[in-house]
Amino acid sequence: MRPTPTPIPVPQPQLPDPRRWWALCVLGLAQLMILLDSTIVNVALPSMQRQLGMADGDRPWVVTSYTVAFGGLLLLAGRIADHAGRKRVFMSGLLGFALASAAGGVAPTAQVLFAARAVQGAFAALLAASALALVATTFTDPRERRKAIAVFGALGGAGGSLGVVLGGLLTQWAGWRWCLLVNVPIALLALLGSIWTPRDRARRPSGRVDVAGAVLGCGGLTTVVYGCSRAEAQGWTSPSVLGALAGGMALLMAFAWWQTRAATPLLPPRLLRDRRRVAALLAGGALMMAQLSVSLFLTYYLQTVLDWSAMASGLGFLPISVVTTATATQLGTRLLPRLGPRVMMTAGLSLAACGLFQFTLLTPDSSYAANVLPALVTFSVGNGGSFLAIMTSATADVPAQDSGIASASVNSAQQMGGSIGSAAFNTVAASAAAAFHGGTRAAAVHGFTTAIWVPLAVLLLAAAATATLAGTRSSRRTRPGAPTEVPAT
Structure with missing residues (x-):
């Protein structure tokens, strides 16, 4: 008599986490804050310049220090989120963004404000990379995922427009410092809400972070973003702008070459x-x-x-x-x-x-x-x-x-x-x-x-x-x- 074959267990589909829509609210709030902060200070620049005694040539650094750090560190932030855990990185980003916003809001000098804005940009990179990744891994059903990404993106798009409105209101009624301090309660509220979001169960990549790739890629992006930001004031043909753009492109080309040879590339080909x-x-x-x-x-x-x-x-x-x-x-x-x-x-x-x-x-x-x-x-x-x-x-x-x-x-x-x-x-x-x-x-x-x-x-x-x-x-x-x-x- 032949033995009865052991049935092969059929994996049961994982049920969606009931807290996934609550997670979208928290992630969307963070995305709203990130893009809101990219425009909220624009209306307040004249007030900042008068109170902190900025020179005309230094005023753009209120915006540039944020955008350069944000754009330049995104790739590294994305890989850190993959290795360290997206939810952990997201919560760390919220806390760091709140502290940097508070430092910028009470900055006694222009130099302190520039530094705080750069730190804001660095933590914004951690938030942006981890938030969208959490949306993609939390919503695995295609129909729900489309709705989640649409809402998430719409909140981010609203942030850029609302930043101009809110910046004008806060500057006129409360002073320019509140254009930065307003991020503190928003970030802390999102941090509190993230405690009840689903766990990040996605697999993490093996190996170490590609340090050489991070230096080349982030250095190239940072240099190109810096060159573009200075082109507004100095012109595209100025030696400093051309040097920054050429140097940034050279670093990015070296980054692309290295990614095809690295054991654990920062951006897998x-x-x-x-x-x-x-x-x-x-x-x-x-x-x-x-x-x-x-x-x-x-x-x-x-x-x-x-x-x-x-x-x-x-x-x-x-x-x-x-x-x-x-x-x-x-x-x-x-x-x-x-x-x-x-x-x-x-x-x-x-x-x-x-x-x-x-x-x-x-x-x-x-x-x-x-x-x-x-x-x-x-x-x-x-x-x-x-x-x-x-x-x-x-x-x-x-x-x-x-x-x-x-x-x-x-x-x-x-x-x-x-x-x-x-x-x-x-x-x-x-x-x-x-x-x-x-x-x-x-x-x-x-x-x-x-x-x-x-x-x-x-x-x-x-x-x-x-x-x-x-x-x-x-x-x-x-x-x-x-x-x-x-x-x-």
Whole structure:
């Protein structure tokens, strides 16, 4: 009599954690704070300069010290999150961000403020890399994951716009220091809420952090972001800017070479073999370039041309948040499963470019309701429609142990695009306005409408790239025994 074979146990699917939506609230709050802090100090710069006695040449460092540290350390932050645990890094980032914000809020000198802003940027990198990774690993059901990423991204997008509004209100009613101190209760509230979020059960990569890759990659990103930030004041052809850009690109090329030879690379080359992910990174950088250019355009146009107050100008940004959020959460989540990432990214970027084209038609006599608002709505619909596809494609089909670095890569692409875009916009706008023969308001409008062609062209190029690259998921099939991946959408 033959023995009865032992049945092979069938693994039971893991039930979703009931606290996952609470986790999204906490993660979204942190994302809102990170992007809110990138714009909240802009309106307060004149007050900071007067009280701390800053020179005109030192004033940009209030913003630059934050953006350089944030953009330059994202890749390293992503790998630290993978190795040390995303939830642990997220909570550490919240605590560090709160302390740095408090230090900046009570800074007695400009130098202390610059240092506090740089520390803020470093902890913001830890938060950004770990937060998106936690969203990707917490929501494993494709439908829920689309909704979670849409909400998460919409909150982040709202942060940039709300930062201008809140900065104007706090500066006028409470003083510029509260533009930094307001982060303390927000960060502590998120830290308290993170105690009840699900445990981070995702696998961690083996081996050590690629120190050489971190030096090359973070050094290259930091140098490029620094060069772009200085181009606004010194011009693209100045020796310091050209030296920074050339040095940064050389470091990034060395980083790319080293990643193909390192035993445990900081940015595993396998992540970039997925053509859809590459398309998402290009689209993310182009979209952030356009977003910051629109922010600069709108700030200057409303205050310089339409003579709006800082508070009223901040309120003029609200349609971007409302329309982008509604499009991403209501339209994007429904259309993405049907049309796919390639159609959504290509159509969204093209529609956003149409919104920028409407900006080129503005004149000194244009009104907000009849001319500016329609352009904002068109741009925001394209922004919201493409954003969800970008974030989903950048983080889908990623082994759980690489979720942190995958999230950091899309954030790095956005930071690079934003840094280059804002510098290019300001430089072109200033040059075009200076060469224009006419009144001050007419020259300003001519500069803005000329400069907006730069992100418009980049959006169209990115749309063409996504249409070409995003058609196939990967150039290589998944090997048998490969790590379990996050389900694709």
